[in-house]
Structure formats: structure tokens, C-alpha cells
Amino acid sequence: MSEHIDFTALTAPDREPIARLLHRALVHWYESRLGQGSRFGGSHEPFTLFPDVYEALDPGECVTARTASGEIVGVCFSHERETHVSVGIVATAPDAGGRGIAKKMMSLVLDKAKRLGKPARLVSSLLNLDSFSLYTRLGFVPGAMYQDLLITVPETGLAAPAPAGIAHVRDAVLADVPRISDFEQTQQGIRREKDFAFFIRNEVGAWRVLVSEAADGSVNGFLAMSVHPSFTMIGPGVAIDEETALALLWRALDGLRGQTLVFLAPCAASALVRTAYSWGARNVELHVAQSTAPVAGAKGIVFPTFMPETA
Ligand SMILES: CC(C)(COP(=O)(O)OP(=O)(O)OC[C@H]1O[C@@H](n2cnc3c(N)ncnc32)[C@H](O)[C@@H]1OP(=O)(O)O)[C@@H](O)C(=O)NCCC(=O)NCCS
Incomplete structure (x- = not known):
């Protein structure tokens, strides 16, 4: 990665940029790979529910990736539970993809899980080889199919x-x-x-x-x-x-x-x-x-x- 990226927690003003990033990343990925971008709708606004819910549930556990100018180019939600660490949606801005940003965010979550002595769990699309591969490279083992x-x-x-x-x-x-x-x-x-x-x-x-x-x-x-x-x-x-x-x-x-x-x-x-x-x-x-x-x-x-x- 050429540009310096900081990996930090989410703060209140990030709500809107994170919703925009989630919407943009999903529309871009599903449209460019599957021709199905429209399934995520035309507005980022519904995606504000993700930071709202995750921050209400587990404040401070979300990892964001930011450029030196403060632009958010990656987000990874996770939450610790009694038996495990759950990993929520992971997304990288389309123009920042393929540079190890998702891998770094996930590694931070996995480091936390290791410190806690708990396994990490998530649900991964079988139509998305980018995320499937990202997770299996990091040691996730696929189980039940849905x-x-x-x-x-x-x-x-x-x-x-x-x-x-x-x-x-x-x-x-x-x-x-x-x-x-x-x-x-x-x-x-x-x-x-x-x-x-x-x-x-x-x-x-x-x-x-x-x-x-x-x-x-x-x-x-x-x-x-x-x-x-x-x-x-x-x-x-x-x-x-x-x-x-x-x-x-x-x-x-x-x-x-x-x-x-x-x-x-x-x-x-x-x-x-x-x-x-x-x-x-x-x-x-x-x-x-x-x-x-x-x-x-x-x-x-x-x-x-x-x-x-x-x-
Ligand atoms: C999936 C997504 C998060 C990946 O983000 P990214 O920042 O481009 O990913 P990274 O560059 O950090 O890492 C990708 C890793 O997967 C590997 N990879 C990707 N495709 C692969 C394949 N077909 N086979 C094997 N490995 C593959 C890459 O080599 C890389 O690992 P490496 O660095 O060890 O070589 C991004 O494409 C995205 O935001 N997609 C839309 C949102 C989404 O679908 N999120 C997942 C659902 S929760």
C-alpha cells in the first residue's frame, strides 16, 4: 500500500461516511461482478443503521481505515460475546481495494480474539470469492452452508x-x-x-x-x-x-x-x-x-x- 492508512475506532461524525462507504462498496462489488448492484438501492441512508446499531450494541469495537486526509476507505464491525468474537460487515472503498486494507482490519479483529482467547465467527457469501478468500487466508474454516x-x-x-x-x-x-x-x-x-x-x-x-x-x-x-x-x-x-x-x-x-x-x-x-x-x-x-x-x-x-x- 503506497498511501499511509490509519486504523482507528469509529466516532460519531463517521456515521454518514460509513453508510456511504458500505453502500458504495456493496453496489460496486455486486454490480461489477454479478450485475446486481441495484439490489442495495439508490441511497446510502438505510446503511446508517449499521453504525447506529453496532455502536449502540458495542461502542468502540468497529475498526475503520482512514487516509491521511481523514477519508474513510475501510470499515470492519466486530463484537465480543461470551464465547466468541463475531465479525460483522467488512468493506473497502472500491478505489482502495486489493491493497490489504480489509486484511489489516480483519487482522486487528483476529488479534483481539486471540488476546481474549476466543474464536472469531462470521457469515461469508459464497458468490464473493474476494471475501471468502480473505477469510480463509486468515484461518477461517467454512462450515454450514445457507x-x-x-x-x-x-x-x-x-x-x-x-x-x-x-x-x-x-x-x-x-x-x-x-x-x-x-x-x-x-x-x-x-x-x-x-x-x-x-x-x-x-x-x-x-x-x-x-x-x-x-x-x-x-x-x-x-x-x-x-x-x-x-x-x-x-x-x-x-x-x-x-x-x-x-x-x-x-x-x-x-x-x-x-x-x-x-x-x-x-x-x-x-x-x-x-x-x-x-x-x-x-x-x-x-x-x-x-x-x-x-x-x-x-x-x-x-x-x-x-x-x-x-x-
Ligand atoms: C471483500 C472486500 C472487503 C476485500 O477488500 P480488500 O481491501 O480489497 O481486500 P485485501 O486487499 O485486504 O485482501 C484480499 C485478500 O484476498 C486474497 N484473494 C482475493 N481473491 C482471491 C482468490 N480468488 N483466491 C485467493 N485469494 C484471493 C488476496 O490475495 C488478498 O490476500 P493477500 O493480501 O494475502 O494476497 C472488498 O472487495 C469489498 O468491500 N467488497 C464489497 C463488500 C463485501 O462484499 N464485503 C464482504 C461481505 S461481509
Whole structure:
């Protein structure tokens, strides 16, 4: 890299430039490689939700790359959790790409994870060899594969009948946070109480969390979602089996009538995926969970998301 770049934390005035950078990097990458830049819309404004949410959730953890004149040319969000460090969206300005900026930002996050003695986890596009390669070069190991399903929920709700399990699904309250976290830890070997409490408090962004309970009252699934108009996406969530996952998903979609949104579903959950197709969902991308230390024996049906990024 010829020009000197500083790697620093995010400050309040960076909100707008970071939103512009995220929008520009995504539009440029997806348009130049896949002809799909329009999928990110024509304005950077919805992307201000990313710095707003990440800074509210974990102030000071974002890494930015700046030129000597102060221009932000790279951003990498990350957040420490009980069991791991989650890495959120990573982006480099198109005209600053290929010069090691993303690699340096990621290395700083990985150094932090190492100091904490925790693995790093993220979700990476399988259509984006630049980011896939960046992560695998840094020691991330690809794991479960997910399909990004785009669905428009009719104004009148899904035509398909509600799965039987929806009787056991309700909106979560703060008191559910430890139980949801225990369930995720049992299934996936990760814990992140702070995220669930943040969603349920609902102070920055707009969130909903559903929880499903078995006949004995134990948690057998949960599904969070961002319902903010700037970013509507289902996830994160985990269910004990596909039936429970479908009940949570149906309830989530029913609350999003008239909206078009994306959710990620495990490719291996073939019954769930085929049911989603029958509801009108279409594949638009593939993602893979990556970790520097994959959890052995992870189980359950996982719905990852992109903000706050989870896998
Ligand atoms: C993905 C992105 C962040 C990469 O940023 P960047 O600053 O250009 O990346 P870097 O120059 O730091 O590093 C790229 C690394 O991947 C390697 N790489 C890229 N393509 C590769 C390939 N096909 N095979 C192997 N390695 C590859 C490069 O060689 C480099 O590693 P090296 O320095 O060890 O040689 C950037 O393209 C971007 O912002 N894209 C749009 C936003 C996005 O999609 N973000 C990822 C989703 S979260």
C-alpha cells in the first residue's frame, strides 16, 4: 500500500461516511461482478443503521481505515460475546481495494480474539470469492452452508396453513433472555445474551424476538428479526428441529405481511427449504458460516443474519 492508512475506532461524525462507504462498496462489488448492484438501492441512508446499531450494541469495537486526509476507505464491525468474537460487515472503498486494507482490519479483529482467547465467527457469501478468500487466508474454516431466500409476504398473509407448532410460539420478553441463551449454547455452543437483551429492549433499530416452548415449558427455538424499514431481515434464530423452525418462520413472516425480505436457511434443512419454496421463496445468494475454531457437534436449525452478523 503506497498511501499511509490509519486504523482507528469509529466516532460519531463517521456515521454518514460509513453508510456511504458500505453502500458504495456493496453496489460496486455486486454490480461489477454479478450485475446486481441495484439490489442495495439508490441511497446510502438505510446503511446508517449499521453504525447506529453496532455502536449502540458495542461502542468502540468497529475498526475503520482512514487516509491521511481523514477519508474513510475501510470499515470492519466486530463484537465480543461470551464465547466468541463475531465479525460483522467488512468493506473497502472500491478505489482502495486489493491493497490489504480489509486484511489489516480483519487482522486487528483476529488479534483481539486471540488476546481474549476466543474464536472469531462470521457469515461469508459464497458468490464473493474476494471475501471468502480473505477469510480463509486468515484461518477461517467454512462450515454450514445457507441459502438466502427472498420472499414477498402477501398482504393477506401466507396462503399456506399455519404449521401446528405455532401454538407454542410467542413474543419473547426480557426474562426469556437467559433461557434463549442457554438453548443456543446447548445447540450451537455459543452464547450472546447481550444481543437478545438488546433486541428485546428495542431502543435502537426495530426488533422482534419470538420464542417457542416445548410441552414441558423448555425453550425449543427462538427467532429474532430486524423489522426496521432500512433493514428487514429474519434472524438470528435456532430451532431444535425443522418443524419448530417452520413454526417460528411462519409466525415471523405472518408479522411481515406486504413486505419483501430475505432470510437465510440451512441448505441441509431440505424440508424447511422446500416448504419455503412452496410459500414463494426464491434463492438469491448462498452464504457459509466460517469460524477460526468451529464448534464440534453443533446441532439445530440455524437462521443467521447480517446485522448484527451471526453464524
Ligand atoms: C471483500 C472486500 C472487503 C476485500 O477488500 P480488500 O481491501 O480489497 O481486500 P485485501 O486487499 O485486504 O485482501 C484480499 C485478500 O484476498 C486474497 N484473494 C482475493 N481473491 C482471491 C482468490 N480468488 N483466491 C485467493 N485469494 C484471493 C488476496 O490475495 C488478498 O490476500 P493477500 O493480501 O494475502 O494476497 C472488498 O472487495 C469489498 O468491500 N467488497 C464489497 C463488500 C463485501 O462484499 N464485503 C464482504 C461481505 S461481509
